[in-house]
Amino acid sequence: MNTTAPVVQVENLRKTYGSFAAVDSVSFEIQRGETFALLGPNGAGKSTTIEILEGYRDRTSGHATVLGVDPGKGGLDWKARLGIVLQSTGESGNVTVREQLAHFAGYYPNPRNVDEVINAVGLDEKAGTLIRKLSGGQRRRVDVALGIIGNPEMLFLDEPTTGFDPEARQQFWQLIRSLKSDGTTILLTTHYLDEAAQLGDRAGVIAGGKMIDIGAIDELGGAEARVPIVRWREGGVRHEERTHTPGALVASLMADGAEPSGLEIIRPSLEDIYLQLVADHATAREVENAR
Numbered sequence: 001m002n003t004t005a006p007v008v009q010v011e012n013l014r015k016t017y018g019s020f021a022a023v024d025s026v027s028f029e030i031q032r033g034e035t036f037a038l039l040g041p042n043g044a045g046k047s048t049t050i051e052i053l054e055g056y057r058d059r060t061s062g063h064a065t066v067l068g069v070d071p072g073k074g075g076l077d078w079k080a081r082l083g084i085v086l087q088s089t090g091e092s093g094n095v096t097v098r099e100q101l102a103h104f105a106g107y108y109p110n111p112r113n114v115d116e117v118i119n120a121v122g123l124d125e126k127a128g129t130l131i132r133k134l135s136g137g138q139r140r141r142v143d144v145a146l147g148i149i150g151n152p153e154m155l156f157l158d159e160p161t162t163g164f165d166p167e168a169r170q171q172f173w174q175l176i177r178s179l180k181s182d183g184t185t186i187l188l189t190t191h192y193l194d195e196a197a198q199l200g201d202r203a204g205v206i207a208g209g210k211m212i213d214i215g216a217i218d219e220l221g222g223a224e225a226r227v228p229i230v231r232w233r234e235g236g237v238r239h240e241e242r243t244h245t246p247g248a249l250v251a252s253l254m255a256d257g258a259e260p261s262g263l264e265i266i267r268p269s270l271e272d273i274y275l276q277l278v279a280d281h282a283t284a285r286e287v288e289n290a291r
Contacts, residue, residue, distance in 0.1 A: 002256075003085060005030070005032075005064065005068065006030060006031055006227055007027040007030050007031065007067055007153070007154055007185040008030035008036075008053060008064075008065070008066050008185070008187065009029050009063070009064065009065045010026060010027055010028050010029070010049075010053070010059070010062070010063070010064050011027045011061065011062060011063040011064075012025045012026075012027055012056065012062040013025070013026045013027070013052065013053065013059055013061075013062035013063070013064055014026075014051065014059065014060045014061045015045075015048050015049075015057070015059055015060050016060045016061050021209050022045050022048045022209055023045045023048050023049050023052070023059075023209050024045070024208070024209035025062070025210065026045070026062075026206065026209070026210065026211045027211065027212060028204050028214055030185060030187060030225050031185075032183070032185055033180065033183050033184070034185055034186075034201045034202065035061060035176070035180055035185075035186040035188060035199050035200050035201050036186070036187050036188070036200065036201065036202050036203065036204070037188045037189070037190065037196035037199070037202070037203040037204075037217075038050070038188070038189050038203070038204050038206060039189070039190070039193070039196060039198035039204065039205045039206070039274055040206035040207050040242050040278070041207060041278060042190050042210070044188050044206045044207050045206050045208075045209040046206055047158070047189075049206070050158060050187065050189065050195045051065060051070060053066050053071050053156070053187070053191070054066075054082065054156055055072060055074050055078075055079070055085055057073040058072055059072070065080060066078075066082070066154060067081055067082075067153060067154055078198050080107070080108050080109060080150060081152060081153045082152050082153075082154050082155075082156065083147040083148050083149075083150055083154070083155040083156065083184075084103075084147055084151075084155075084156045084158075085143050085144050085146075085147035085155070085156065085157045085158060085160050086143070086158055087158050087159045087162065088152075092133075093129060093131045093132025093133075094128060094130060094132060095130065096127065096128050096129060096130055096131070097118060097123055097126055097127050097128070097129060097131060097134075097142055098114060098115075098118065098127045098128060099146075100131060100142065100146070101114045101117060101118065101142075101145055101146065101149055102114050102165060104146050104149050104150075104249075105119070105149050105150070106269075107150070108149070108150035108151065108290050110150075110151050111149055111150055111151055111152070112148065112149055113217055114149070115127075117145050117148060118145065119144075119177060120145075120148070120175050120178070121141040121144050121145045121172075122141060122168070122171050123138065123141055123142070123145070123164045126138060136163045137165060137168050139165050139166070140160070140161070140162065140163050140164060141172075143160075144157075144160060144172065144175070148179065152184065153183075153184065153185065154184075154185045154186075154187070155179065155184050155185070155186045155187070156186075156187050157176075157186060157187070157188045157189070157190075158189050159189060159190060159191065160172065160188070160190070161190070161192065161195060163189030169192075169195070171173050173195070173198055173199060173203070176188075179266035180199075186199075188200065189278075190204055191272055193268075193269070193270045194270075194271070196217065196270060197217055197269075197270045200217050201213070201216065201217065202215060202216050202217065203215070203217055203220055203270075205220065205274060205277050205278070206291065207277075207281045207282070208276060208281065208282075208285060210276055210281075213277050217270065219267075220270065220273055220274070220277070221273040221276065222260075223279055225268060225273045225276065225277075226267070226268055226269075226273070227242045227243065227244055227267065228243065228244075228246040228265055228267050228268075229241070229242050229265070229266045229267075229268070230242075230243060230246050230249050230250060230253075230263075230264075230265055230266075231262065231263070231264050231266065232253060232260035232261065232262055232264070233260060233261040233262040234260055234261070234265045238262070246265045250263065250265065
């Protein structure tokens with residue numbers, strides 16, 4: 001096994017339905033042990049891209065491999081190396097958490113220990129409880145447990161923390177960090193930008209079927225997107241200025257010793273940058289369509 005080759009390779013991936021391109025010439029790679037966040041608004045092409053990589057959907061054109069295998073041709077041995085957490089599942093509610101995990105563990109050649117997985121997802125006290133009696137957040141933890149029980153090399157997480165309360169989200173993040181430390185490669189989609197910032201090494205932003213930016217989490221949008229913004233009020237008028245030296249600007253505003261009303265320094269978050277990227281792409285498409 002080549003441990004230096006990318007686990008996921010995607011080049012000029014396209015999926016069309018008639019004249020509509022759900023995925024339009026998307027390219028990216030994911031390295032072994034990396035957590036890659038695929039971000040984008042609803043309908044952007046994220047789910048279609050992931051379903052192609054999971055082997056659930058055929059591509060129209062382009063190149064894709066996962067763990068060195070064309071997903072459209074992957075057999076049972078290949079599928080056993082994957083873990084998949086879908087947005088929703090149809091798991092049986094008439095068995096206990098432990099029974100369900102033990103059943104699924106039997107499908108894999110090298111599964112994780114059932115009780116260790118139950119502990120990892122924080123369901124120790126619910127291990128003997130029927131799944132149908134669990135809360136929505138607890139059932140989502142069962143989904144995650146089913147996704148990792150096979151000890152996957154590659155883990156797909158599609159909106160994994162939907163329905164989690166803040167404490168459960170923090171516990172889930174710790175679980176993902178532990179999987180990453182074990183060498184698991186992870187492809188994550190999430191609408192929680194703080195989650196992407198916490199877990200991702202790199203991210204790609206997809207909109208209108210196209211990859212509009214890709215890079216390290218703290219480099220998305222380029223350096224200019226991260227220039228701090230200083231806001232203040234003067235004479236009843238709201239002012240805003242982007243500057244690489246916010247401290248110097250604030251000092252100049254306080255030259256007379258008085259702090260301006262409403263003074264604040266804002267350093268753009270990943271969410272700010274993401275929203276600007278998507279908005280800029282939408283504007284560019286409108287201009288192009290108007291020609």
